[in-house]
Amino acid sequence: MGMMKAAIFVEPNRIEIADKPIPDIGPTDALLRITTTTICGTDIHILKGEYPVERGLTIGHEPVGIIVALGSAITGFHEGERVIAGAITPCGQCFSCLDGHSAQCGGEAAGGWRFGNTIDGAQAEYLRVPDAMANLARVPETLSDEQVLMCPDIMSTGFAGAESGKIRIGDTVAIFAQGPIGLCATAGAKLSGATRIITVETVPERIAMSRAMGADTVIDFKAEDPVERIMELTAGRGVDVAIEALGTQQTFEACLRVARPGGTVSSLGVYSGKLSLPLDAFAAGLGDHRIVTTLCPGGKERMRRLIEVVGSGRVDLKPLVTHRFSLENIGAAYDLFADQRDGVLKIAITP
Amino acid sequence: MGMMKAAIFVEPNRIEIADKPIPDIGPTDALLRITTTTICGTDIHILKGEYPVERGLTIGHEPVGIIVALGSAITGFHEGERVIAGAITPCGQCFSCLDGHSAQCGGEAAGGWRFGNTIDGAQAEYLRVPDAMANLARVPETLSDEQVLMCPDIMSTGFAGAESGKIRIGDTVAIFAQGPIGLCATAGAKLSGATRIITVETVPERIAMSRAMGADTVIDFKAEDPVERIMELTAGRGVDVAIEALGTQQTFEACLRVARPGGTVSSLGVYSGKLSLPLDAFAAGLGDHRIVTTLCPGGKERMRRLIEVVGSGRVDLKPLVTHRFSLENIGAAYDLFADQRDGVLKIAITP
Amino acid sequence: MGMMKAAIFVEPNRIEIADKPIPDIGPTDALLRITTTTICGTDIHILKGEYPVERGLTIGHEPVGIIVALGSAITGFHEGERVIAGAITPCGQCFSCLDGHSAQCGGEAAGGWRFGNTIDGAQAEYLRVPDAMANLARVPETLSDEQVLMCPDIMSTGFAGAESGKIRIGDTVAIFAQGPIGLCATAGAKLSGATRIITVETVPERIAMSRAMGADTVIDFKAEDPVERIMELTAGRGVDVAIEALGTQQTFEACLRVARPGGTVSSLGVYSGKLSLPLDAFAAGLGDHRIVTTLCPGGKERMRRLIEVVGSGRVDLKPLVTHRFSLENIGAAYDLFADQRDGVLKIAITP
Amino acid sequence: MGMMKAAIFVEPNRIEIADKPIPDIGPTDALLRITTTTICGTDIHILKGEYPVERGLTIGHEPVGIIVALGSAITGFHEGERVIAGAITPCGQCFSCLDGHSAQCGGEAAGGWRFGNTIDGAQAEYLRVPDAMANLARVPETLSDEQVLMCPDIMSTGFAGAESGKIRIGDTVAIFAQGPIGLCATAGAKLSGATRIITVETVPERIAMSRAMGADTVIDFKAEDPVERIMELTAGRGVDVAIEALGTQQTFEACLRVARPGGTVSSLGVYSGKLSLPLDAFAAGLGDHRIVTTLCPGGKERMRRLIEVVGSGRVDLKPLVTHRFSLENIGAAYDLFADQRDGVLKIAITP
Incomplete structure (x- = not known):
């Protein structure tokens, strides 16, 4: 050849x-x-x-x-x-x-x-x-x-963050980081019926795009502490699902801190270095928490579904x-x- | 009064x-x-x-x-x-x-x-x-x-370790520590259809009881490295579900190390100190792992079901x-x- | 008093x-x-x-x-x-x-x-x-x-039709009848990520409202056969989830006929008279079908979630x-x- | 060749x-x-x-x-x-x-x-x-x-009846007909943690085999009405899961009649003729019932699991x-x- x-x-x-x-x-x-x-x-x-x-x-x-x-x-x-x-x-x-x-x-x-x-x-x-x-x-x-x-990667991965989180209609969801995958997770959370979506980002263009993708509130982590702000916004209740879309100790830990007892941390990030579970946030293992990691789903049926989403105009x-x-x-x-x-x-x- | x-x-x-x-x-x-x-x-x-x-x-x-x-x-x-x-x-x-x-x-x-x-x-x-x-x-x-x-605690908790792990018929399950809760997790894993149950313990009376509760293999962690032994027993595949029943860094980490890609760590222990996630075992977040913690389920319906189990003679x-x-x-x-x-x-x- | x-x-x-x-x-x-x-x-x-x-x-x-x-x-x-x-x-x-x-x-x-x-x-x-x-x-x-x-009834019921159907992102969903509950099922299907929603109705005001609630296509069953039309629209594949929102043999049966192998019929209707399962549509029991009925979910947590949906403006x-x-x-x-x-x-x- | x-x-x-x-x-x-x-x-x-x-x-x-x-x-x-x-x-x-x-x-x-x-x-x-x-x-x-x-068929099918029924630890399960597939469904129900298994059969050898596979009670349908007897045995509560393993109107209908509100009918039979849903048993569609049909699961992973079950000696x-x-x-x-x-x-x- x-x-x-x-x-x-x-x-x-x-x-x-x-x-x-x-x-x-x-x-x-x-x-x-x-x-x-x-x-x-x-x-x-x-x-x-x-x-x-x-x-x-x-x-x-x-x-x-x-x-x-x-x-x-x-x-x-x-x-x-x-x-x-x-x-x-x-x-x-x-x-x-x-x-x-x-x-x-x-x-x-x-x-x-x-x-x-x-x-x-x-x-x-x-x-x-x-x-x-x-x-x-x-x-x-x-x-x-x-x-x-x-479709091949970031949409499949970002949506999977919402799907693995098992978001239900009426859920409050927090998403940490609004790079391409985090933005797709935001779109996926909205498509899944989350009625309150709180995202965390600092880059102005990404903050604007986050709103376009469905965020109800975007927290600039350089301006305020996102964990404190989320607990305030949820009247101390925490969120049903927290999605990690960066791959750092700080965002992973923040996810655990804002997830309510019985809540889910859906992790998309690729981590390096060390990762620790703060036991206070983890309720010493007694909080009925679920931590789930998801690699980008592939295969032609997955692609067909994502193409359908694009074609339907539900998400742009x-x-x-x-x-x-x-x-x-x-x-x-x-x-x-x-x-x-x-x-x-x-x-x-x-x- | x-x-x-x-x-x-x-x-x-x-x-x-x-x-x-x-x-x-x-x-x-x-x-x-x-x-x-x-x-x-x-x-x-x-x-x-x-x-x-x-x-x-x-x-x-x-x-x-x-x-x-x-x-x-x-x-x-x-x-x-x-x-x-x-x-x-x-x-x-x-x-x-x-x-x-x-x-x-x-x-x-x-x-x-x-x-x-x-x-x-x-x-x-x-x-x-x-x-x-x-x-x-x-x-x-x-x-x-x-x-x-x-029924009020250890049976409910131990069984919940198996249930939250979503054990299916034909699963291989590892259970770390065979104290009262770990023993109940073993019984629960057997009841859930696990066909290969590997437990980890060192106290002779507990090793014997572990076999009675359904363990197919009991690894004495003082005699051999349980992670190595489990990977050997499963031909490198790892287990479908690993249940943590002690509450230490060592057992938690061992659970992650033996859980196969796509597998589940079902954690029952009450942790103190610090807890870390070794990134190699965690596949840097790309292994489709699920970590789930479960506090003892209560309420009269749960108790009714456990009493049924006892009454049925399925578990003694x-x-x-x-x-x-x-x-x-x-x-x-x-x-x-x-x-x-x-x-x-x-x-x-x-x- | x-x-x-x-x-x-x-x-x-x-x-x-x-x-x-x-x-x-x-x-x-x-x-x-x-x-x-x-x-x-x-x-x-x-x-x-x-x-x-x-x-x-x-x-x-x-x-x-x-x-x-x-x-x-x-x-x-x-x-x-x-x-x-x-x-x-x-x-x-x-x-x-x-x-x-x-x-x-x-x-x-x-x-x-x-x-x-x-x-x-x-x-x-x-x-x-x-x-x-x-x-x-x-x-x-x-x-x-x-x-x-x-919230107390039709929204809870209609949404439950979508929820019990376990609609996923990218699903094609058919909803038979667009009375108040059917309309809420349509809204619920959209909120759940269905990317193609086909509804069946004949009253002009309801057809218009169906589009407002999220229907991509509304079939007037007096103008054309809805089963044929749905199979045509889906290139013979059928729908992932069919929602029955009327309570008649005709609509129930139509749901079965359009549900793909492995698909779900989510039934909301209150039936009277007799109800039969046409065996051709039911694949003689070999089609991995799921038929699920749902009564309006209640309780204050359900109400809280629905009020959140209303408050979020996601659905009007x-x-x-x-x-x-x-x-x-x-x-x-x-x-x-x-x-x-x-x-x-x-x-x-x-x- | x-x-x-x-x-x-x-x-x-x-x-x-x-x-x-x-x-x-x-x-x-x-x-x-x-x-x-x-x-x-x-x-x-x-x-x-x-x-x-x-x-x-x-x-x-x-x-x-x-x-x-x-x-x-x-x-x-x-x-x-x-x-x-x-x-x-x-x-x-x-x-x-x-x-x-x-x-x-x-x-x-x-x-x-x-x-x-x-x-x-x-x-x-x-x-x-x-x-x-x-x-x-x-x-x-x-x-x-x-x-x-x-493994290739009846074990895979029978077990699937239990699995699709989502049997949980402590469930009461009824299984109609104890031919080869029904017997495997009984074995599967036991493996899944059902603590009370009621089967329906009349052939003496099959009744004996049913007990060997895990039935706690076998009802001879020629000697007594199985629906009445099951409601009696469950103090009017009905069963959590009813498994149909024959493929007739009579057994299908009986399953619906004994399934409790919120319960599941798991259907394995291949039906011919007509099949109808008696509306009293179906609670007119308001009983939160689930009817699920399952064709024999195949593929080498399924076979591997079933071979594991056989090899483990859990079921003979x-x-x-x-x-x-x-x-x-x-x-x-x-x-x-x-x-x-x-x-x-x-x-x-x-x-």
């Missing part, structure tokens, strides 16, 4: 465009020509060397593209169709997948996350999608690439795409995104 | 028998003459001053007794009936109770735990039961006091009563229980 | 205003002075003699009022507060309530429904609320009587109040409501 | 041994040499022409066998391994499978049931297993063919194998099984 451009991990602090062969495909794979992709916060961890991947690996796990080849065992799809695949590509056929834990595919922690982690990813001209039968989701003509660009995530770069200039995009300059939320990358 | 004997908290390291007035009752209360009660691990924390209660408070939260008086608003019960009440006595009518979180009655952490904590308890000749309509459960004549003595908890003392000699019982001498598991106390 | 006006069931086809003594209250009761109430479809069944109640009973189960007296065992409320109580008034303390089935209070089918069924109801100047601790819910000053008038049910009558003229209101004349949805009745 | 013997459907009332080519396999298939299989009640429906299948189809959906060939896309298995596959063989990769409804694979009612229904089945010398990655489950050497012979289903025939004599086996002569429960068939 021919050659293509791809953004590869060279070494810590170096992700660069390189020439790589267009991937071969096996009987259960599909090959996509990428039309739009994006950069995720996790990619920044990879860039900085905080999350280890093999040198030479193509980065990226948020593909929108056109099918250009299909393995011999694939049915029901054809070349030329525009599709997405989730950041997580479960096989659907291992013990974990069949048990409803497809993000932990193969029984490995985060085993379903393969693109840009254990196999070549989406920041490239072409992408091999493994277990394509389980992972390709058609995009209707009425939706643009950018409209579905959030297009404003999250704040910048656009070509694949060749992805280096500049990484710089912008890593520095969180210029009100950046998500960057559309087009090969 | 007359006077009665009661075991009261005098000051740290002093629980003594004293004379107190027999309690008055209000319209929604019942008065029991205690026929059998027992001492709980939590009472030892109170004795040592590690869990603060008011001086003069009557201790104990595991009552079996005879109704001797009923408030004016109570219907459906009559004097002379033998009953139990749970350690947790929910009102059934507050926001938390009506929302299914009755152990957090009133919206306070552990708010449903009143006996021997916020009101006078069961280690006495008489006991006032608040919200009696919600809390009195009849004992059938066919069952002895000792047969139902575990009588062997857990290893010693018997009169209320007057409760001091000696506290000594024995605090020291875990003589293979003690539970001590029946009779006024 | 003095006398009051009340709408009583005299005999089939006669509900009339009569003079009755203002109710006495016991230690666990409250007495409300009704400020606004309404008529329910069930009241029409009572009027027509289709649902039997005792002669002389005061009808009505949707109270908004002011506390004028409190039983001796009631705490936390005071006279003069404006409150609502649910149509269903669970005790919170029986086996059923403590087991999470409070609408089936006392273990009797629909046992929690007492107002205007087994005790005097709300279409009167005064109302005795039993188990007041479990049932009084404060109304914030910012909300009018009419804004919370739907005020337009459902299409007419207003004084209690004295309730006869005319019954006529209008029974005939479904004049675009009537709900009628506010003020003593 | 060579030829093999297979039991094929010739026409109504004729299933005969015929010569057929050994199946070819594609990249995602496996080929098994059958070592043991059995006949299911459904096969009798096929035999009688009550359930239509294509003429010439090989019947049977309960395979134990040895892998003799593997498709090119299969990894992790090798020739010579002894395995089972479920009666239901989900693909794991369609929208239904990825949504947790794998028995409804492909979105078709009962779409996951392929063996002996839409593709050639297991009553043959060789069997092609589609989607082998998702469906082959290794049998440990310590277990015999007959010990795991119930070997006594259900009452007769043994060679494949050549399967005609006689069908006769015996169809007539329910001679205490027959399940018949092991060996090619």
Whole structure:
């Protein structure tokens, strides 16, 4: 096969465009020509060397593209169709997948996350999608690439924060951090029937976007203590569900502190360093608390549902795409995104 | 009314028998003459001053007794009936109770735990039961006091460890510590359909009892590393549900280490000091883990169900009563229980 | 005590205003002075003699009022507060309530429904609320009587249709009949994250209101076959959840026919006559279908949540109040409501 | 390839041994040499022409066998391994499978049931297993063919009756009919923590086996009315879960009649003719009832769990194998099984 451009991990602090062969495909794979992709916060961890991947690996796990080849065992799809695949590509056929834990595919922690982690990813001209039968989701003509660009990862992850929290109609929900995933968690909480949504953020553009996504109150944590403020707003009752969308001790702990007895902490963050459970907030283990972590759900049924949400107009995530770069200039995009300059939320990358 | 004997908290390291007035009752209360009660691990924390209660408070939260008086608003019960009440006595009518979180009655952490904590308890000749309509459960004549003595607390708590873990048929379950609550968790796991139960303990009498309650394998943590051994026994897969029944960093952390991706840590222990989440075991937050804490469920429906379990013969908890003392000699019982001498598991106390 | 006006069931086809003594209250009761109430479809069944109640009973189960007296065992409320109580008034303390089935209070089918069924109801100047601790819910000053008038019954019932259906984000939902309860089911489905809501109705005012409540498509069953149309709209897939909001064989059966394999029929209707399960639609019992019926959830926590929904502005049910009558003229209101004349949805009745 | 013997459907009332080519396999298939299989009640429906299948189809959906060939896309298995596959063989990769409804694979009612229904089945010398990655489950050497012979269908189905019923510790459960599936439902109910199990049957051998599987009381429906007797045994309360394991109006209706308000009817039967819901038993739709149907869960994770149950010794289903025939004599086996002569429960068939 021919050659293509791809953004590869060279070494810590170096992700660069390189020439790589267009991937071969096996009987259960599909090959996509990428039309739009994006950069995720996790990619920044990879860039900085905080999350280890093999040198030479193509980065990226948020593909929108056109099918250009299909393995011999694939049915029901054809070349030329525009599709997405989730950041997580479960096989659907291992013990974990069949048990409803497809993000932990193969029984490995985060085993379903393969693109840009254990196999070549989406920041490239072409992408091999493994277990394509389980992972390709058609995009209707009425939706643009950018409209579905959030489905593979941040929308799936953010919504899952609300879903794993088991938010019910009439719940009060707090969401810590309003980056792209936190904003999607806010949208997901609203879609789930939360009637009071309190978010915590300090960047002005994100505060404004948080309101647009459904926040009733946004607390600027630089201006006031969010735990105190939330307890005040809830008359000392606490919230039913607290969603952690950053990955720090401070936000995790704040979640526990504002969750009412019997309440839930739904954690989306990727933590590093140490994480501790303050026993006062944890009621020494007697508070009937639930702490649940959720990795981005994948698979084509999940993608189909998220595309439905977009298509229904219930949620409009297009404003999250704040910048656009070509694949060749992805280096500049990484710089912008890593520095969180210029009100950046998500960057559309087009090969 | 007359006077009665009661075991009261005098000051740290002093629980003594004293004379107190027999309690008055209000319209929604019942008065029991205690026929059998027992001492709980939590009472030892109170004795040592590690869990603060008011001086003069009557201790104990595991009552079996005879109704001797009923408030004016109570219907459906009559004097002379033998009953139990749970350690947790929910009102059934507050926001938390009506929302299914009755152990957090009133919206306070552990708010449903009143006996021997916020009101006078069961280690006495008489006991006032608040919200009696919600809390009195009849004992059938066919069952002895000792047969139902575990229902109010350890059976309810231990079983809840299995229930909150959402154990399914065919699950592998690990249970850390086989004291009275851990043993009940083992029995509860077996009743819930776990087909492989691995427990961790070192006291020989408890190891034997663990097998009797349903453990397939008991690991002596002084002889081998339980985490390593469990991973070996499960061929590296880990367990579906890990139950913590002690309340230490070590056992909590071990639970996280053996829980498979997508698995559950069901925590029953009362923790003190600090509690940390090792990020490797926690998969940095990406493992779809669930950590759930459960306070002993109470209320008469819970008690009715547990009495059914006892009556059905599915589980025989009588062997857990290893010693018997009169209320007057409760001091000696506290000594024995605090020291875990003589293979003690539970001590029946009779006024 | 003095006398009051009340709408009583005299005999089939006669509900009339009569003079009755203002109710006495016991230690666990409250007495409300009704400020606004309404008529329910069930009241029409009572009027027509289709649902039997005792002669002389005061009808009505949707109270908004002011506390004028409190039983001796009631705490936390005071006279003069404006409150609502649910149509269903669970005790919170029986086996059923403590087991999470409070609408089936006392273990009797629909046992929690007492107002205007087994005790005097709300279409009167005064109302005795039993188990007041479990049932009084404060109304914030910012909300009018009419804004919370739907909470006691139709909003609670309609939302429960969505909740029992376990609607998830991205679901397609069909709702049969858009009377007051069906309209609330539509609002509840939208609040629960359904992204495609298809309703079935023929009355023009109700079709318009259905769109306002969240329907994406309204099928006029007089113009086209709703089952065929729904299968067409879903490309043969069927819906995830079908909600029955009328209580007829035809709508029940249609629900089964449009529910996909693995889907749910959430039934709200009160059926009379016979009900049959067409085996083709039921896949001969092999389709992993779930049929679930739900009686209006009550209790003060439920009311609190619904009041939160109203207060949040997420749903505006005020337009459902299409007419207003004084209690004295309730006869005319019954006529209008029974005939479904004049675009009537709900009628506010003020003593 | 060579030829093999297979039991094929010739026409109504004729299933005969015929010569057929050994199946070819594609990249995602496996080929098994059958070592043991059995006949299911459904096969009798096929035999009688009550359930239509294509003429010439090989019947049977309960395979134990040895892998003799593997498709090119299969990894992790090798020739010579002894395995089972479920009666239901989900693909794991369609929208239904990825949504947790794998028995409804492909979105078709009962779409996951392929063996002996839409593709050639297991009553043959060789069997092609589609989607082998998702469906082959290794049998440990310590277990015999007959010990795991119930896993593919009746154990999976019967247990699912208990699981879908969401039986909790302390539940009272009634199970109507104690044929092979009903007996497995009884075993499953016991494993799930039901403490009072009441079964209904009249065949003496099945009554005896019912007790062995966990029934506390067996009602002979020819000697007394089971509904009356169950209401008596439960003091008018009814049961928490009623399991239908026959597929008739009478048993379905009886289930509804004995289910308490708030209770569940878990239906396993395959119905023919008409099915009606008696409205008194159904509380006119106001009883918070749940009716749930469940098709046999399949897939290798399900099989793995059931093999674990067998291996753990928690349940011993070997006594259900009452007769043994060679494949050549399967005609006689069908006769015996169809007539329910001679205490027959399940018949092991060996090619």
